[in-house]
Amino acid sequence: MPSASISERRSIRWVPEPASEPTSTLVLTSPGSHFVDIRVLKLSYFKQPKFANDSSSTARIDWAFAGQSHSEKATTEGAASHGRWEHWVDSRSDDPQVDEGDMFPQPSGLVLEKGRGPHPTTGEITDYEETWRDLKIQSTDDEDKKCAIVLRTAGNNKDSIGMVVRVGSWCQGIIKSGGNLHVERWRWRSRDTYAPVSVGAIIGSEDDSGGWSVQTFPTESGTWERVVGMGRGTLPCPLTFKPEGLEQGQTTDVGDITWEVIERSEW
Template sequence: MSSTSNNLPALPQADISIRTSIAWHPDPPSEPTSTLVLTSPGKHFVDIRLLLPIDPSGILTPDRLDWAFAGTSTTNPLPVSLPILTPQPQPQPDTTPRLVASKWSHWVDTRHPDAEIVVDTAQMRIYPDGRSVEVGSMVNPATGVLTPYEEIWQEGEVDPDEGGMVLQTDDQQGGRRRRGMVVRVGRHIQGILRVGEGVGVQRWERSGEHEDGGWEVVAGTGAAAEEEVGDLVGAMEFVARGGGEKVHAGEMILGPERAWRVVEVWGRGG
């Protein structure tokens, strides 16, 4: 029995999402942050939201971090239309959006030590041009009140020749829970590590053309936080190097404790 590529199911792909605005009903949309979400083919994600402007030195202080969290996501198709809080162009026949229900299961979260208690669901209208409209309700941090919101997202470019990797750590350190995740999608890496109340956050980008160099720390927590969560940088460096030529999912890596697990690796491993 023969088959063509047109008959094969689409393989899961990595994704980059950039938020362009948020509107808390009834206020108009704005974008006070640089919000970037990296999602692996297996739907592991790291979502980091930095208040603007970002310090050009790359130093991230607690007052400039809006929110960061990581976990897994799921989507399911919806047959119904979604409410829209702000006017949107009427779709043409070739721009009809897909409607999906999305859920983000938080596993580590800078706002919540018990990340799993966070209920994070929304409905989304996904357009062919890479734009998405997300609607739902969550607590507005400015008011502390559960409020309808609408976010506009734009799909970022994922180089098909680039690979990626997911690392995860989950253990005890000095009697405190230690959880972290690092996701690389092509030229972008983001990571979060929480040890008790201590939190480390890193966002790196590669601007150079060469595989082994050109990484820039866009934002990273300073020395005080790194005393507790310092090996987040080591995990970021491992992923930036592609983890070596023979790294495989399931391996325990980094240091004598081997505290980080390779959860996913695809393409060239980054």
């Protein structure tokens, strides 16, 4: 079984343009290859400032999607592997497709991903290059155990679809329901290192000072803090903060939406 991972994007380049990083992009992937990928525009790249402090707005969501990934043998010379990401829920489409890319490990420790996709400005299919780094998976308890939990809903009336993935000290979720989109990102900090982040702060963004209401969820060993929360809806991210109360196959209702634990693992 593949291992869990926490991947932060460092840059994107639409060939032949120069590389940049207009977003805070984080991907959480479980041992079972379920993932949530959330990409939030940094304020310095945001073109609609009137929405910057509106947590119900989704204008700063560059892209958010979730599903299951697959790693295959690469056919491109020099590539270590070929990745495919099935999108079960996608902020950009109600009929999402599979996206693919070739992975090239770099001497710096980063991974270069090469593929083709729609250019955000022109809409034309264009070659892209992304660089990624893996973050360390941290334990959130005093016994140094790490866990991964995946919740999924297809909606009681098929009008809702969403996924929540927790890996170690990070948790992300996305749901589309009744025409609304909602995404969240949570980060855990230990008792010794916890300090409240500024309202609207997101990983990798030094220029964000406004956005959404910060929420916290204290535990015995530290505090979970919601560092991204956009759109309208409810996600069961806090359920994953106490994994001892969850078992694979278990279902729980959040409002009128039923969520199922489709994966739970510890190591």
